[in-house]
Amino acid sequence: MSDNRLSFAKLFWPSFLAVFIAGLVGMVFFFLILGGVIGSFGDFGPEPLALQDKTVLHLKLSGQIQDESDESFDPTSFRLDRTMGLPEILIGLQEAASDAKIKGIFLEMRNPSMGMATAEELRMALLDFQKSGKFVVAYLTGEQVSQLDYYVSSACKEVYGMHGSSFIWSGLQAESFYFKNLLDELQIGVMVVRGKENDFKSAVEPFFLSKMSDSSRLQMQVILKDLWAQNRNDIAASRQLDTVAIDSLVNNLAVRNLDHAAQQKLLDQTMYRGEVLALLKKKVGIDENTPLRLQAFAKYARDTFHDHQLLARQERHIAVILAEGDVEAEGDQVSTQRMTKLLRQVRDNNEVKAVILRINSPGGSALASEEIWKEVALTAAKKTLYVSMGDYAASGGYYIAMPALKIFANPMTITGSIGVFGVVPYAGDFFENKLGVTTDEVRTHRYGSLSLTKQLSPEELNFMQEEVDAIYLKFIERVSDGRHMTQEEIQQVARGRVWTGKAAQQCGLIDQLGGMHTAIQALQKKTGVSEVVFYPQQEDDTFSTILALLDEELEGEKSQSNAQIPQELLLYYQKYAQIMKMKGLQMRMPFTFSIH
Numbered sequence: 001m002s003d004n005r006l007s008f009a010k011l012f013w014p015s016f017l018a019v020f021i022a023g024l025v026g027m028v029f030f031f032l033i034l035g036g037v038i039g040s041f042g043d044f045g046p047e048p049l050a051l052q053d054k055t056v057l058h059l060k061l062s063g064q065i066q067d068e069s070d071e072s073f074d075p076t077s078f079r080l081d082r083t084m085g086l087p088e089i090l091i092g093l094q095e096a097a098s099d100a101k102i103k104g105i106f107l108e109m110r111n112p113s114m115g116m117a118t119a120e121e122l123r124m125a126l127l128d129f130q131k132s133g134k135f136v137v138a139y140l141t142g143e144q145v146s147q148l149d150y151y152v153s154s155a156c157k158e159v160y161g162m163h164g165s166s167f168i169w170s171g172l173q174a175e176s177f178y179f180k181n182l183l184d185e186l187q188i189g190v191m192v193v194r195g196k197e198n199d200f201k202s203a204v205e206p207f208f209l210s211k212m213s214d215s216s217r218l219q220m221q222v223i224l225k226d227l228w229a230q231n232r233n234d235i236a237a238s239r240q241l242d243t244v245a246i247d248s249l250v251n252n253l254a255v256r257n258l259d260h261a262a263q264q265k266l267l268d269q270t271m272y273r274g275e276v277l278a279l280l281k282k283k284v285g286i287d288e289n290t291p292l293r294l295q296a297f298a299k300y301a302r303d304t305f306h307d308h309q310l311l312a313r314q315e316r317h318i319a320v321i322l323a324e325g326d327v328e329a330e331g332d333q334v335s336t337q338r339m340t341k342l343l344r345q346v347r348d349n350n351e352v353k354a355v356i357l358r359i360n361s362p363g364g365s366a367l368a369s370e371e372i373w374k375e376v377a378l379t380a381a382k383k384t385l386y387v388s389m390g391d392y393a394a395s396g397g398y399y400i401a402m403p404a405l406k407i408f409a410n411p412m413t414i415t416g417s418i419g420v421f422g423v424v425p426y427a428g429d430f431f432e433n434k435l436g437v438t439t440d441e442v443r444t445h446r447y448g449s450l451s452l453t454k455q456l457s458p459e460e461l462n463f464m465q466e467e468v469d470a471i472y473l474k475f476i477e478r479v480s481d482g483r484h485m486t487q488e489e490i491q492q493v494a495r496g497r498v499w500t501g502k503a504a505q506q507c508g509l510i511d512q513l514g515g516m517h518t519a520i521q522a523l524q525k526k527t528g529v530s531e532v533v534f535y536p537q538q539e540d541d542t543f544s545t546i547l548a549l550l551d552e553e554l555e556g557e558k559s560q561s562n563a564q565i566p567q568e569l570l571l572y573y574q575k576y577a578q579i580m581k582m583k584g585l586q587m588r589m590p591f592t593f594s595i596h
Contacts, residue, residue: 051101052293054284059297061152062110065089065118067322067360067390069302084298086118086390087320087534090517091308092301093125097132103284104135106276106294107156109149111142115360115391116227117410117501119148121515123155123234128517130157135283139276140258140267141165147172150266154235160279161258163270169255172224172231176216178206187429191456193422193464194496195472201419201496219497223414226500230411239266309533317531318523319346320356320388320516327364327372327396334361334397336371342535343375347382353529354384356519357404363395366420366471370399373478377403384527388519389413389510394498398509399475402482407510408519409501416509418479419496420472422464428453483508 069085138153141162202216325333
């Protein structure tokens with residue numbers, strides 16, 4: 001009798017082949033349709049937005065505001081997630097100030113995350129924009145309006161807010177967590193080695209103290225006092241308020257919502273968002289029945305920045321290298337690998353006439369700091385090099401700034417922290433007493449390698465102390481040479497102590513107060529070169545541009561672009577993504593339903 005059962009091979013291979021062919025065909029259709037979409041957009045001209053007269057730019061700030069723009073594609077939603085970088089915002093505001101079709105800016109703060117120096121620079125840019133005679137109207141809303149939201153918004157000549165939104169104006173506070181009691185309970189020890197007299201190097205204190213040391217408390221109190229003074233004075237100047245009255249309001253917690261803020265003249269008025277939009281119509285001179293022409297600032301700034309960079313890189317220019325994040329040997333932050341590449345790129349480029357190293361880093365690896373310092377020094381020997389400090393340029397972030405001819409920092413930049421430390425944990429008691437795990441060892445020589453299970457011996461600890469002290473002395477030497485001060489003078493402001501930009505200027509650690517724009521203007525004046533190119537350079541990505549066009553919505557309404565992704569493109573992309581996830585045998589229908 002014949003066997004009518006089908007073999008596994010007869011079932012598997014036809015199914016596999018069918019899935020493979022379906023995926024291949026889907027990919028072909030995907031790229032054919034994508035090509036058609038790209039073709040339908042035609043050439044991207046110098047004014048892709050085709051702005052109409054009496055346009056108002058809508059500047060919504062949310063998420064992380066940092067120096068570098070960030071862009072990532074989410075295939076599950078077929079959307080481009082993007083955050084504006086500070087250079088984009090600054091250049092966008094400069095361009096908008098001279099754009100005759102733009103009448104003003106509507107600013108909405110959505111609890112963005114940024115440092116005080118970045119907030120200060122944004123504020124200065126808004127003040128500069130208003131010097132053109134155009135308006136900036138700020139509107140504060142949400143369950144909780146932050147003090148940073150208000151600080152930036154207070155630069156606007158008109159500030160409005162939503163009735164009842166919470167706004168706790170309580171001043172600045174710094175809080176640290178300490179782990180000593182927890183480590184004691186777990187019987188885990190930590191051996192900390194700091195450079196000689198580095199009593200202000202408080203980053204390691206949470207491991208061996210249960211509260212701030214006197215040195216740490218002193219420096220934190222001074223920094224907060226300086227930051228608050230700058231914050232308060234800026235607000236007082238913009239809102240024409242008395243600084244003593246502001247301190248009284250804060251001390252008494254007299255402002256707890258936006259209605260209180262309006263009563264104290266911190267705002268012009270509380271009103272609903274629709275009323276603010278009606279007010280904007282009046283400001284641009286259109287009647288209440290005519291739609292307000294709101295254009296996403298993010299799109300305007302991105303295109304302005306991109307077009308400017310494409311033109312500038314072909315001419316003699318100043319290179320601005322963005323160094324943001326931890327100092328490290330490898331990675332995509334301020335790494336030896338990345339910074340070496342960028343510094344050599346501008347150093348060997350004849351079109352680059354000068355360099356600004358924009359540092360926004362709290363520091364990191366000592367070895368990486370020295371390696372990057374060398375590359376900065378080689379670049380400074382060949383090109384005029386300035387440093388612009390962002391929110392932080394401390395410790396290793398300060399170290400790499402030393403070869404610069406001139407250093408700029410915002411008054412609220414955090415810098416200095418000239419010091420070194422090392423931390424060696426040991427958990428032998430934890431393993432034995434808490435987990436019942438013991439260890440034993442053999443070795444060929446007197447000193448073995450570092451082990452997590454035991455403390456360093458006094459001799460080993462001394463060896464480590466010598467190494468840390470040597471690195472600290474090298475740090476002092478680098479700063480002494482860079483700042484043209486004696487090592488004794490540097491030691492007086494070192495010891496790991498952190499300074500605000502304003503205080504750093506007073507003690508000689510920086511040269512001039514001002515943000516990125518100020519540093520660029522100074523170097524333009526010195527070199528006679530006007531064009532500026534930011535590194536790493538952003539390449540033209542047509543696909544990302546199209547996705548950005550498609551995703552521009554404002555309060556549920558489409559932007560001026562009428563571009564739409566064909567539904568077929570979405571379906572084929574989803575099919576492709578689905579096939580790429582397939583692993584092993586599938587129990588799946590050979591087709592899907594689509595309901596329109």
